[in-house]
Amino acid sequence: MGKVSKGYNPVRIADEVKKHVTKISGGIELRRYYRFRGGRWYGGIATGDVIGCNMKCKFCWSWHFKDRYDLGELLTPEEAAERLVKIARTNNYSQVRVSGGEPTISREHLLRLISAVEESGLTFIVETNGILLGYNRGYANELANFSNVVIRVSFKGVTADEFNKLTGADKNYFELQFKALENLVNAGLKPGHEVYAAAMISFSNERDIAKFVMRLAEISPELVDVDWELVIMYPHVRRLLELNGLKPKRWVDPNKIPRSMI
Numbered sequence: 001m002g003k004v005s006k007g008y009n010p011v012r013i014a015d016e017v018k019k020h021v022t023k024i025s026g027g028i029e030l031r032r033y034y035r036f037r038g039g040r041w042y043g044g045i046a047t048g049d050v051i052g053c054n055m056k057c058k059f060c061w062s063w064h065f066k067d068r069y070d071l072g073e074l075l076t077p078e079e080a081a082e083r084l085v086k087i088a089r090t091n092n093y094s095q096v097r098v099s100g101g102e103p104t105i106s107r108e109h110l111l112r113l114i115s116a117v118e119e120s121g122l123t124f125i126v127e128t129n130g131i132l133l134g135y136n137r138g139y140a141n142e143l144a145n146f147s148n149v150v151i152r153v154s155f156k157g158v159t160a161d162e163f164n165k166l167t168g169a170d171k172n173y174f175e176l177q178f179k180a181l182e183n184l185v186n187a188g189l190k191p192g193h194e195v196y197a198a199a200m201i202s203f204s205n206e207r208d209i210a211k212f213v214m215r216l217a218e219i220s221p222e223l224v225d226v227d228w229e230l231v232i233m234y235p236h237v238r239r240l241l242e243l244n245g246l247k248p249k250r251w252v253d254p255n256k257i258p259r260s261m262i
């Protein structure tokens with residue numbers, strides 16, 4: 001990873017967190033879920049929120065449950081798929097996703113879950129910080145084998161220093177997020193359609209944002225249409241930011257989000 005800088009190693013943290021949020025039973029990997037819900041994000045989607053993440057973002061909206069290993073329940077991929085598909089069918093959604101914590105921590109569970117959903121014909125959106133997919137090309141290849149997958153790699157800031165400031169992780173690991181896109185595109189996913197970038201820019205300046213987009217274009221010109229993320233200032237997120245001494249340059253007022261989106 002090059003020169004070592006201050007901060008934790010999110011690849012190693014993934015291994016540690018995995019011990020708390022997964023369990024092998026009968027040869028199948030179970031994952032801990034906090035809840036299942038429907039919602040209007042992405043124009044309508046069934047969501048399973050998992051517990052456990054390999055990052056410690058100081059703006060994380062799910063911080064109140066993502067590290068709570070005592071909450072929720074352990075489910076097999078088939079049980080989780082059944083709940084997602086049921087919510088999707090009831091609400092006439094064509095998509096499902098795993099959100100909350102980081103889905104890629106439980107590799108066997110995630111692959112089997114996507115496979116179970118694939119049979120239903122629904123699209124599976126994998127929301128990820130990309131660290132493990134950048135670290136492990138084989139994992140990216142496995143995900144790209146599915147016909148129903150869309151992968152959204154969410155960058156934590158637009159520079160390595162910002163990544164370090166916002167997550168507390170060693171800044172060298174910022175590169176793994178670009179590497180994730182590269183691995184997924186090389187594995188055959190269509191950039192801008194089956195794989196795309198999102199980025200938290202509440203704390204970023206315009207010049208760094210422009211450089212970030214140019215960097216994405218080097219991987220593929222189709223990746224420049226970024227899904228920009230802003231902090232949604234829920235009271236629990238405001239508290240977390242204050243605790244961490246972070247002041248966003250721009251944010252979203254949760255009262256201005258249509259109720260149907262929440």
Ligand code: SF4
Nearest residue numbers: 053055057060101129
């Ligand atoms: S990667 Fe996502 S879930 Fe994990 S801490 Fe950051 S914002 Fe929260």
